[in-house]
Amino acid sequence: MPEQDPKKRINNFDEVPFGYDEQTAIAEAKRCLQCKNRPCVDGCPVGIDIPDFIKEITEGDFEKAAVILKNKTNLPAVCGRVCPYEEQCEGKCTLLKLGEPVGIGRLERFVADYILRKGEKLPKKPVPTGKKIAVVGAGPAGLTCAGDLAKMGHSVVIFEAFHAPGGVLMYGIPEFRLPKEIVRKEVEYIEKLGVKIQYDVVVGKTISVEEILDEYDAVFFGTGAGLPSFLNIDGENLAGIYSANEFLTRVNMMKAYKFPEYDTPIKIGKKVATFGAGNVAMDCARTALRLGAEKSYIIYRRSEKEMPARNEEIEHAREEGVIFKLLTNPIRFIGDEKGNVKQVGCIEMKLGGPDTSGRRRPIPVEGTEFKIDIDTALIAIGQSPNPLIPQTTKGLEVERWGNIKTDEQGRTNIPGIFAGGDIATGAATVILAMGAGKRAARSIDKYIKSNKQ
C-alpha cells in the first residue's frame, strides 16, 4: 500500500499509509480464492465473514461489504488500521503459502472509510425492552458492548472517566496510526444507535458500583489496563521521565503537539530513549521523532526476535530512523544539577535459556556498563489493570495481576456484573477487547431475559 515518505512523515502527524483507492481495492479483492474452508474467518477473533465482504468488493458493492463487516465489528475503520492481521486473518490466508496473503486488513479499512465518507444507514430501530444497562469505560470493549446492547433494544449509558471516548484509541494510539477523527466518527455511530455517554464520571469515586446496581439491570466493566509500570530503578522520578501513558496522553488526547494552540505542554529535547519494544514503545519512539527529537532510541533487553511489537510497526519505526539498542538494559538514570535526566546507565545483555514465558532469558554481561546521553526517557514496559474498580466493588474476584476474573461469557462471580477487554485479560488488543464486549452483550441480554421480574 502506498505510504507517506518516511523523511516527510517524521515532520507531521498525518496518517502513514494512504489506503486503497477503488480500483486497487477491487484488484486486491479479486486475488481472494474464496476458499470453501475459510481459514481466514477462523483467524479472526470476532469471526468476520471475510470471503463474503471481499466478494462484495469485487462486485463494487461497498455498502453491502460494509453491512457484512458491521455484522461482526462495530469499529471496522479502527480494526482495519490497528489489528495485527498478519497473525490473525492474513496469517491463515491460503495465498500466504504461495507468497502474499490477501490484504484483508487494508480491504477492511477501505470499506470502513468508504462507508464513513458516504454516511451509513442505521439499522431498524429495535423494540425497546425497558431494561437499563450501565457500561463503565468507553474503550473498544465498552463501546462494542454498549452498541450491541442498544441494537437489542436496551437502554444503555456509558460512564467514562475521561472527557473523551475511545479509551486507548483516543489517548494511546497516535494520530499518524489512527486518526482521531475516525475514532470520533465510529463513536458517533454508536451514539446514533441510542447509546448515551456520560463523561467525567470515575466509577468508584463519582458514583459507586452499588449505586449503579441499584438503578441498572446489569453493568459491564470495560475499564482497560491503564496502570503504567515503571522500571523501578534509581533516578526514575527525575524530571524528563514519563510513562508511555503520560507522554502519549499529553500528545494524542490533549494535543500537546499543537501546543500552544492547545494548553497542554510537552518537552522532549533532542535525545529521547524509549524503554520496551511493544507497539506502545514504537508509538512513543515515532511520536518523539515527530516532536523534533534528533535521536530516538528503542532500548530493549532482549533481541530483535523477541520484540513484541507488530512487524509493520517495527518496520515503520526503522524507516523513520529510530535507533534500536537491543540486548541493553537500563540500570539507573542520572540527573543534572537541576534534577533533569541527562543520562541513562545501561548494561549489555545476552540471552540464556528459556524462561516461563518461553522466551530466552536476558542475562547481564558483567563489566559492560555504559551511559547514553538523553534529554527524555519514556517508559513503555507495560500496563496493568486499573485497580479502582476491583478495589471498590465488594466481593469481586480478581486474578493475580489484578485482572477481573470472568468466564468465556464475560460473567464475573457477581450476578449482574460483567467485564471484558484489557481489565479482564491484561493489556491485549483492540479486536480482543471488542470480541469480549460482544460476547458480554449477548450474555447480559440472556441474563436480563432470564431475570424477568
Next chain:
Amino acid sequence: MVPQKIKVSFCMYEILEKKVLSDAVKLMKIKAPLVAKKAQPGQFIILRIDKKGERIPLTIADYDRKKGTITIIFMEVGKTTKQLGLMKEGDKILNFVGPLGIPSEIENYGTVVCIGGGVGIAPLYPIIRALKQAGNHVVTILGARNEELLMLEKEIDEISDEKHICTDDGSKGTKGFVSDVLQKLIDDKIKIDIVWAIGPVIMMKVVADLTRKYNIRTIVSLNPIMVDGTGMCGGCRVTVGGKTKFACVDGPEFDGHQVDFENLMLRNSRFVDEEKHSCKISGVE
C-alpha cells in the same frame, strides 16, 4: 431514557458564584451535583475549561450537597488558572471530574494544629471543620505573604478553638512564618497530637522538618502536576518513604516526614518555560 437517581447531566458545569478574594485569588462555586454528593475533606477535582484546555487539579475548598455545588479557590499562576479567573458567573466549564483522591483521615486525635499557607488555606477549611466536628481541639495557624492574601479568616475563626495569624511582611498578625508560630506553640509545651499542613511545598517542608524533631505526626497535601487524576499516567508520582506513589490515587495527603520535597519541587517545575510562553501568547500574562 435518563436514569433518575444518578442524575445524568449531559451538560457543562456552571459557575454559580464568583468572589474575588484578592487580586490573584478567586473563589467560585460550581454546579456539579454528582461531585458534591460524594466530596469529602482532602479530596480534589480536575477541570478543563474548554476544548483546547489542559486538565488541572484543584483541591475542594467546600461543598454543598443540597445545592449540588463545589467551591474552588485558586490562585492565578498559569495559563489555565488565569483564564479561569476571567470567567464570570453563568459561564460554563467544559469538564469537571471528581471527587478524586483519598479523603483526609478524620478522627478524634486530641489537639490538632492546622497550618494553612496562602491558597493552601482553602483546602484546609473543610478539614478543620471535620476535625472540629470529630471532637478535636483545633488550633489553626494561617500564614500568607501579606494581609491581602489571607483568606477565609472569619470562617476559620468560627470553627477553631484557637487561631494564630502571621504574614511575611507583618501586615497582619505576627511578622514571620507559620513555622515560627508552630515553634512557639511547641516551646510553650502545648501538647500537639497531630499537625495538618497545607500550603506551598517549601512551607510544608519546613513544617515537616520542624515536627520531625519533636516527633509530631504531620500530614501534608501534595499538589504535583496531574493529567488524568485516576492513576493512569504516573505524571503525579512523588517519592514517599523512598517509594514511588501516585498522588492522585494514593494521596494527595501523605505523612510529611516521609515525603521527598526536593523531588516534588523539581517535578513541579517541569513545564515552567512552556507555561510562561502559553500565558504570553494567549494574552493572560
